[in-house]
Amino acid sequence: MADGVVERLLAEHAPGALVDDAVKRLLRRCALRTLSEVHAINACHERGEYQLSPCADPALDIPLGPVPNFPSPTPSVQAPEVSARPEKPVKLLSEAYADYERFMMSGLAEGGRWRNQTQRQNAMTIRLFTELVGDRPIHTYKKGDAKSFKAALQLLPAMHGRSPQWRMSTSEAVERVKALMAAGQALPNCLSVKTIKRHMSALSGLYAWLDENADEYGFEGDNPVQGHTYGKSKTKRGMWDSSDLQELFATPIWTGCDPSRRAKPGAAIIFSAYYWFPLIATYHGLRQEEIAQLRAVDIQQEDGVWIMNIHDERDNKVKNEAAERHVPIHKKLIDLGFLEYVAAFRAKSDDHLWPTLKRSGPDGKYAHYYTQRFTSYCRQTKMYDPTRPFHAMRASFRTFLEETEAKSAHISKLIGHSLNGTLRREVVSHWVV
Template sequence: MRRARLLSITADRLFDHLMSHPELTPDQIDDLARKWFAEALRDEEDFRLSAQSGKALYVWPRAGEDPVDADLELLSELEADYREAIACNQFSKVARDVECLLGEAGRSAEPGSDVYKRLCLALLRANIELFRISKARRVGDYSLEPIDPLFRRQSASVSSMMPEPGDQRAKSLPLGDVLEAYEVAQVRDGKWQPTTRRNAIGKLRLFVETLDGKPIDTVTRDDIRGWREVLEEGERSNNTIRHHFKVVAALFNWAKQEGKATIDNPTVGLMPPADAPKRDAFSADELRRLFHSPLYTGHWRADRRERPGSVLVKDYKYWFPLISLHTGMRVEEIAKLRVADVRMEDGVWCFDILKSKTKAGERLVPIHPRLIDLGFLEHVKAIKHERLWPELKPNSEGSHSHRFAVWFPGYLRMIGLEREGVVFHSFRHTFVSRLEEAGVDTARIGRIVGHKINGITAGTYGGKLFTPSKRLECFKDLDFGVDLTHLMGR
């Protein structure tokens, strides 16, 4: 235990040391990979100790299959997959871990740069060693040591280092403190009128929350890109996102001018164009890959859903994509649902959308039969709370979907779904596209998904005439291009 604490302390000092250098050297990249490997081994051991005796650790065994054999087969497959990834220079499997390591070290690296590729390669090698050692430990053999030279005798290489003290970036003011000082100064100097203050402060608080209030001098351009993705997932227009950028850019400019920060404005050049963002429907292959990913087939832990395992948590992360694909609902509409909003109307189970982005969005949305077959109503009955997703709290802007919007883009990247224009809103595009292909007219689609419709047609299909049962008839037989039979009964 003492050795583990020592390794953790020296590794943390190593991070401070790394932060004092403008560009990662090959040796520093190797040290980051060694730190990741040491932590992964510890996490693996903690998970092994908490697992249920006599059960498979990482996978659901086939009928009659020995649980140990099932685990060994999965670990061997993973080891082979990561070796193939090295052979093909496919780095998406470790992209999320690379981003986390760089972020913790206060660094950034453009995908495709030598630094980024070197770190990806090192983490692919670390995973191969992790899977190889995990196989040995799964059968009780703790004598196996790393054979990859990068990780051999790791403890000596890490603990013997004499890192220099870190620079002052990590000790700079937290974003929340900078925001407080900025608000006071803007009001004191007469630059913010009440309306300006009201409009700006919510956007700034959202930015601070998204970056977890990190020290201002450690904010990177990758942090800004991640924040931009969160804004896009919230279905904001590009013009609205640009306004968020202008408000945050003003904060950074002020902070440097007033000596609250030393970094240059990290938002420069990252503001989206004024035209509408590109949002595409999912392809059938992309849907298959998503719904056959560990989020739906079994993951390692609730906080590591990109890695295969025997855990299957059916919370908001599990249900949001399924609901949006089968109903076309917006992410915030799903996030705000109460248990009472799932009710029977006209002999059909529906979502009662009481508050939406627009007045037209307030509607009854029939629940697709496949959602019921997947166990959604049982999930609703099991919730002992007014809200359907009680773990989702509103952020400073009142958004209940913020936590999911921060997580989902990263998960798509981790499973290799990185095509431009593919975001959560793509489920809504997919739903609409499939209804159009099925010959459902635009007015009826508009009523189902909550689009504003003008003219006589809207009146014909509006109100009580277009009942929930008639709405359900429009899409109840659609499978949206993806087979989900593997999720039934799980």
Template sequence: MSYPTHLIRRNGHYHYKIKVPVDLQQYFPCTFINRSLKTTDLQEAKTILVGMEYRIYRAFTLLRTGMLSDDMAKKVVSDIVPVREKEVVAKGLLLSGVIKQYVFEKEAQWTPKTRMEMAGVFKVVLDVLGNVDVKSLNRQALLDMRSTLMKLPSNMYKRYPGLTVGQLLEKSNITPMSIKSVNKYMKGIGAVLRYCAKECLIVVNYADGLKIMEKSKPDQERSIYDNADMKRIFDNLPRKEKYPERYWIPLIGSYSGMRLNEICQLYIEDIQQIEGVWCFNINGEKDKRLKNQTSERIIPIHPKLIELGLIEYWQVVKESGVPRLWMELTWMDVNGYSNNFGKWYQRFNRVYVTSDPKKVFHSFRHVVTDTLKQAGVQDSIIAELVGHSQGTHSMTMSRYGKRYQPKVLLEAMGYLEYGIEISPM
């Protein structure tokens, strides 16, 4: 929906926002006048907007006459920028204030998990830089910040509670955080300074271009399970009726490449027959979450899962009248339905499978994609199965082609055979 010029909507409420003309900025404590219209109704906001615009443009005209004394000019400005707003703007030039403004602007678009992660990022940023005036953050200050981060440990608040940044830098026996973590914090301060530049609080965002190139390739960030790992997983899966998800979820991951939360949040109606093929319908309906738009897809259920009794299990759960496939899993703000299962799997993985920290539940996705790739399956089919973007090919397919039929995808999934005997539950 398009709004009249200078009318913006934040968290359901309407605001008036206008940039102060360059020739008048000497009179104002801010480069933008931002006033709440104190309404959630669009028509009412448009009505209030008319009067607001008249007052502000009248003030601009009076200031341009050059005939006002200093006291008169201050009075004109105070009428359209209240004292309280001036105080907020002044405080906002401190890094803590700017971060607060940035979070206010962005948090409506963030998931609870992202909000928690960003709070952690900005805590580190403030501890390293201090609560400085954002105008003082030149290139050298940000290079120094990056150098400091490269000497600090990961998860420093958990591992070294009570120690300051200065005290941590004096310790000689700490392992520095990864380049990926350093880049995460640099990205955070870069986003805040980009916001400041957009709001004309600063002239240049000196954080641009400070990302460190990582030597490892994306496919090396997590390791793939080898055949011995897969055998240990299949042999040690618990077969207790009270916790059916502990048996089925790793198997579904092994034979589908679905993400952990995609499996954990399955509802009864998400298993369905399409064109005679049993399928998982992966969608963002109800309280489910998807990583991105390409994650929404329909993929066949592997014959091995059907052979082991997944459809029979589904029918029993369906007839019991409960809405979801794994009722022992409860929803949490941060990780949805996967939180508790993820913690259990991490313990299971370390006790029964491997001590390699790079081998995690996500390794199943690597197993599936690598197995299909080595079998010569088309990249576009693999991408559709695991919910990956296909770049320019994806754009072409979305405009001119339809998704693959379940039978085509099922044929490709036939290559997911590990040669390991699996006992039923």
């Protein structure tokens, strides 16, 4: 019995301890003495003697000997506690987008920093999506949500939020258009296919970024915005054909105007941005902001050919890398005195060719104010066509060149890529506008 007690106590209180035989014998004696004491106490209790102490028995007072020093037990090796990996907090779509926007505006993205216009457009997409579908955790959206969003955009008036008639919430505007459809009434112009594609692309870009950062955001699965079809746009941007341009250049800015009101006929021809912008766009196919950024130093001569240097140096900005190019100046502009106009700015500390234009608008563009003035001028001279904005002159330029013997590759380089001297001269020789 004593052996069993000793083994059990060692296993419970000193697991792994190395105990020699002498120590075990002493432990057995202690166990026997303890058992004897327990039996003695129980016997006293059976006789009703509860005041007696077992130590009164002389046999129990015999000393057992020195108390042995037990070796320290070998510490048991326990596996370290592994705390559960803390789960990333699930973010709402609006919260995830805020992180995405900060990243894209930081300039760390491979495609470069977002411009202000891109930022505004993407923020508008998220606002529309959360209003129409709801602001939920990012992993809860399915393809059906994206499909519902696209269907709502197709019914959203183009003038929503801008016209007094459509100043209401997005969902209210969509429901009103549905009611008009049900009643068989005339419908407003709704968002174009191009605009809808832009919204869907912005949303898809967010989910592509979340997928790239899955470790942080925990998003797994297919992009819910991919795989949608859109059809063809019903509205097309018009162009300025030859008769339109002849009519435009027969208006007061180019034939003589009142200095205080340029849409009114008069005797003054004022050489300024209002005079040169349409001419440069028509004969060179430059984008509006590319024209607006021109400085005297950008008008250069290479191999005997005068060119406009379109670049992103200093504070200039271009649409993309392909937009950096040298564009030969058409003989028509030289005959009209463009080089003399430029020469007047070369000695100035600020050689910007359009001193009345300042960076303005949400994107800080030089052309912001001019765009408004050109539209106003077209209205006053009965030249306005909503499908034919200033930018349509660029499309007209390409169309005119395609009708000549100019090679398509040369045209593409002229409107978007740098040209070597030989190609520039070849294109210039075929220019017919």
